[in-house]
Amino acid sequence: MCGIIGCADTDDVLGMLVDGLSRLEYRGYDSAGVAVTNGSLAVEKREGDLSALEDALDGTGDELRGTVGIGHTRWSTHGPPTDVNAHPHTDEDGSVAVVHNGIIENYRPLRDELSGAGCRFVSETDTEVVPHLIERERAAGADRETAFRRAIDRLEGSYAIAAVFAGCETIYAARHESPLVLGVGEGANYLASDVPAFVPYTDRVIYLDDGEFASVSPESVTVADVEGTPLDKPIETIEWDPEAVGKSGYDHYMRKEIAEQPRAIRDCLRGRVEELAASVSLPELEGLEEPSSVQLVACGTSYHAGLFGERLFQRRGIPAQTFVASEYDAGSVPVDEDTLVVAVTQSGETADTMQALRGANRAGATTLAVTNVVASSAAREAEYACYVRAGPEISVAATKSFASQQVTLSLLASALAGPQSHEFLRELRRLPDYIQAVLDRSSVRDLVGELLDADAYFFVGRGYNAPVALEGALKLKEISYRHAEGFPAGELKHGPLALVTAETPVFALVSGREHTAETIGNVKEVQARRAPVVAVTDVPETVERHAEFVLEVPETHPAVMPIVANVQLQLLAYWLANALGRPIDKPRNLAKSVTVR
Amino acid sequence: MSVSSAVVLAAGEGVRLRPLTRNRPKPMLPAGTRPVLEHVFDQLIDAGLGSITVVVGYRGDRIRSHFGSTYRDAELTYVEQHHQLGTAHALAVAAPVVDGPTVVVNGDQLVDRRIVEAVVAGHDASPVTLGVLERQAIGEYGGVLLENGAVSELVENPTDERPYRLNAGVYVVEPSLFETIERLEPVDGELSLVDAINALLAAGESVRGVRSDGYWLDATYPWDLLDVSRSLFDAGIVQDAVAESATVHESAVVLSPTVVDRGCEIGPGAVVGPDTCLGENVTIGSNAVVKRSVIDAETRIGPNATVDDCVTGVGVDVGHGSIVPGGPSDVRVGDRFFEGEPIGALLADRVTDRGGVTYVPGTIVGAAAEIDAGAVVHGTIPADAEVRS
Numbered sequence: 001m002c003g004i005i006g007c008a009d010t011d012d013v014l015g016m017l018v019d020g021l022s023r024l025e026y027r028g029y030d031s032a033g034v035a036v037t038n039g040s041l042a043v044e045k046r047e048g049d050l051s052a053l054e055d056a057l058d059g060t061g062d063e064l065r066g067t068v069g070i071g072h073t074r075w076s077t078h079g080p081p082t083d084v085n086a087h088p089h090t091d092e093d094g095s096v097a098v099v100h101n102g103i104i105e106n107y108r109p110l111r112d113e114l115s116g117a118g119c120r121f122v123s124e125t126d127t128e129v130v131p132h133l134i135e136r137e138r139a140a141g142a143d144r145e146t147a148f149r150r151a152i153d154r155l156e157g158s159y160a161i162a163a164v165f166a167g168c169e170t171i172y173a174a175r176h177e178s179p180l181v182l183g184v185g186e187g188a189n190y191l192a193s194d195v196p197a198f199v200p201y202t203d204r205v206i207y208l209d210d211g212e213f214a215s216v217s218p219e220s221v222t223v224a225d226v227e228g229t230p231l232d233k234p235i236e237t238i239e240w241d242p243e244a245v246g247k248s249g250y251d252h253y254m255r256k257e258i259a260e261q262p263r264a265i266r267d268c269l270r271g272r273v274e275e276l277a278a279s280v281s282l283p284e285l286e287g288l289e290e291p292s293s294v295q296l297v298a299c300g301t302s303y304h305a306g307l308f309g310e311r312l313f314q315r316r317g318i319p320a321q322t323f324v325a326s327e328y329d330a331g332s333v334p335v336d337e338d339t340l341v342v343a344v345t346q347s348g349e350t351a352d353t354m355q356a357l358r359g360a361n362r363a364g365a366t367t368l369a370v371t372n373v374v375a376s377s378a379a380r381e382a383e384y385a386c387y388v389r390a391g392p393e394i395s396v397a398a399t400k401s402f403a404s405q406q407v408t409l410s411l412l413a414s415a416l417a418g419p420q421s422h423e424f425l426r427e428l429r430r431l432p433d434y435i436q437a438v439l440d441r442s443s444v445r446d447l448v449g450e451l452l453d454a455d456a457y458f459f460v461g462r463g464y465n466a467p468v469a470l471e472g473a474l475k476l477k478e479i480s481y482r483h484a485e486g487f488p489a490g491e492l493k494h495g496p497l498a499l500v501t502a503e504t505p506v507f508a509l510v511s512g513r514e515h516t517a518e519t520i521g522n523v524k525e526v527q528a529r530r531a532p533v534v535a536v537t538d539v540p541e542t543v544e545r546h547a548e549f550v551l552e553v554p555e556t557h558p559a560v561m562p563i564v565a566n567v568q569l570q571l572l573a574y575w576l577a578n579a580l581g582r583p584i585d586k587p588r589n590l591a592k593s594v595t596v597r
Numbered sequence: 598m599s600v601s602s603a604v605v606l607a608a609g610e611g612v613r614l615r616p617l618t619r620n621r622p623k624p625m626l627p628a629g630t631r632p633v634l635e636h637v638f639d640q641l642i643d644a645g646l647g648s649i650t651v652v653v654g655y656r657g658d659r660i661r662s663h664f665g666s667t668y669r670d671a672e673l674t675y676v677e678q679h680h681q682l683g684t685a686h687a688l689a690v691a692a693p694v695v696d697g698p699t700v701v702v703n704g705d706q707l708v709d710r711r712i713v714e715a716v717v718a719g720h721d722a723s724p725v726t727l728g729v730l731e732r733q734a735i736g737e738y739g740g741v742l743l744e745n746g747a748v749s750e751l752v753e754n755p756t757d758e759r760p761y762r763l764n765a766g767v768y769v770v771e772p773s774l775f776e777t778i779e780r781l782e783p784v785d786g787e788l789s790l791v792d793a794i795n796a797l798l799a800a801g802e803s804v805r806g807v808r809s810d811g812y813w814l815d816a817t818y819p820w821d822l823l824d825v826s827r828s829l830f831d832a833g834i835v836q837d838a839v840a841e842s843a844t845v846h847e848s849a850v851v852l853s854p855t856v857v858d859r860g861c862e863i864g865p866g867a868v869v870g871p872d873t874c875l876g877e878n879v880t881i882g883s884n885a886v887v888k889r890s891v892i893d894a895e896t897r898i899g900p901n902a903t904v905d906d907c908v909t910g911v912g913v914d915v916g917h918g919s920i921v922p923g924g925p926s927d928v929r930v931g932d933r934f935f936e937g938e939p940i941g942a943l944l945a946d947r948v949t950d951r952g953g954v955t956y957v958p959g960t961i962v963g964a965a966a967e968i969d970a971g972a973v974v975h976g977t978i979p980a981d982a983e984v985r986s
Contacts, residue, residue, distance in 0.1 A: 247666065248661045248662070248665045248666045248673070248675065249653070249657075249661045249675030249677070250661060259658055259661070260662055263662070263663075266859075266860065266877060269860065269878075270842050270859060270860055271842045274844055274862065275880060276846070276862050276864045276865075276880070276883075426880075429860075429880070430895055430897075432894075432895060433895035433911050433912035433947070436620075436911065437912065437946075437947060439658070440620040440621075440946075554947075
């Protein structure tokens, strides 16, 4: 699980590689490295985040000058983060260097076989088998490309791999179930796990598909299939603005992305809602009929968006259920072509979600990807794709993509299930301003000082608010490292209440329009245990008697209120983590788009 | 040495534009349908300045989240002035990121690129060069006295009869000015750029004044936003247009000049314009009539409402059949009284009226105030107030 980058230029590439890695750090950041070829092959790699590598590079001389190179930022799966386990990996005499994102499932037998043949391994990684396999093919007389292909042929599992050879101006790359894109520039060409890595250098990209091989040199980019037959792949122009990948003066990407939500929602809604005509149109779904049932598959924050979507479908009379993608088994859940399986994934590359989506495709379901990344694997492999239009999201803790997923699912349910309430559409259109109102006036920052000394934090809500309670807890644990749990409010008395004390603040989401009295009843249960209660509500007058603190949101439709209330919880997680001095954009042990299962 | 960078001073609130500035600074108020600051950036970039440092302060988040780290390929760097202690203080905050001569402009006034270009072209080795314009009635602004192309004195809000020209607030400054600012004594707790320049003059330094043509627009009071938008239509800076993603019912009428931004909806029988600007996602209900108004994003004008000479903030809700008759009217702002200003009503962010409300011309309603159905309102209503009928 990692980010890879490659560049073949007519000029020195080291600066570009490090710059590109800085924009891939969200994919993992426990170690990083580069390899540059210039007659011989030079490698520099370090445990720690990119700054450790940059410090090491400051101490190197001309050996890392060269016009072709690859780089890697790692999120450990096999072997702890150390200098030795960092990529790139090489063969024994350093004639080939390899970077890899994914998991090689058969690396054990391969490693045993190679060790038996006399290869000496220095790292604990699965990746190191690849340079040794290539080197053995070379020793047997194969040319570089053939050796690379034969080595890849031996691998099982998921991978995006790039290799460079001493004294060769071509980067060889291959992809299977891990993302890899090629960038077509002027006098220089690129490859990377994700477009932002090279977006300042070129906006023309080729998306590699599974089973394809690429050769990237300063003059050309060629793609071929497994048999070696050249493929004529379309070059697409992406519209991402490289700006969107800077922090704009904010301390953290997360803070910036929270502040961008009004803009993200306006973009999400544009051209899709006509309030006065009470209609929602998603032209990308043309031909999609109202399904007999809906299954949403997703992980993490996207799973919580799925739970929200599930409630929207159910209210419109369509049976719907959300699955944690890694637990989804299309073979045992009954699906047919009238079943719509919706894969919700910000990156469109999440390995668990992709696995579930592929299973659904095989089982004959109708499939739809709800994703933020145009032409991502999910978008290409599902029958239909609907984009959430949140713009690039860099922070590991997802914020604006969640809001945009909720809105997109609201539009989806409305588009598929016929007439919708006029008020709901009106409130969706007002949503950007409601969120702006929270951003403008939230008092949560002043509150966190009172909440720092706590044993745990609980989040509760009912109905549409229940998924946001789960999300609020997830956000807090991700970036503050504090224990937090979310529950449907009614579940408190069935267990969790035993944990509630004066040292466990409880955040209660209370809509003024649905489940108000029941939720306040649950609040009283925890108050009786002396837990400090923070109410997030659109009816502060009704709730303030029952809460120590009130975080107000504009009064709105019960299905829109959780989207707004969640912004208060995002700010809570942010300011609490900030007060604790946590590395907010790079929480320990986590990575942005998890492309390993 | 050529000048390729600019510092934009955008940290101040603009208190005279209250209550519109409750949630955002003056540079983010709408001129047409876009923030004033966006027009400022456009002119700087058109004048060839590719690197812009923005000094933010009051509600600076609104600026950063709107623009991000580049705008039209120009790189934006943000520095924060934590306390708004004057324009010279703001400039000094940017000193660490400025090297060599740089353009300095105010982020809350619209200046023509030609003024910027003239000042850059006219800059020599003086520590400061500033742009001046021939204008009548400078009393509200900064006056400049010139002798043979050299500035002899700067006077704020001049009241005497000397031949003042208008200080356009466009400067090219050399880094040496920062030393002068460091030695400057605050006046009323503030360090102003005008005082810094007067200190330079007192020390015998030369300051050039460059005369030029071009538009220069400043909204001093909220109702000036109507004039500013009208002037932008006249200057062709804001185009008469309906965005592609906007929906206008076939029986609705849009009278030129009017700009309808993205995502707007205009219902059956509505009449919008002339001289009207609708920000993003504005909804105009059926048979409503809106003219000579600046309506900011996500605002809704209910069915059958009549809205003339009105400025709204974002997320305002004008109910069914409410009436904002046009100016001229008498308006009170703080302890000052203005007569015959062309303002129907000024509704700050998220004002809600529940329908059938009549606004006496000149009414100013504070942010998030709620007005009951059928009320007749006048004068100044504070933020968060509830008005019962």
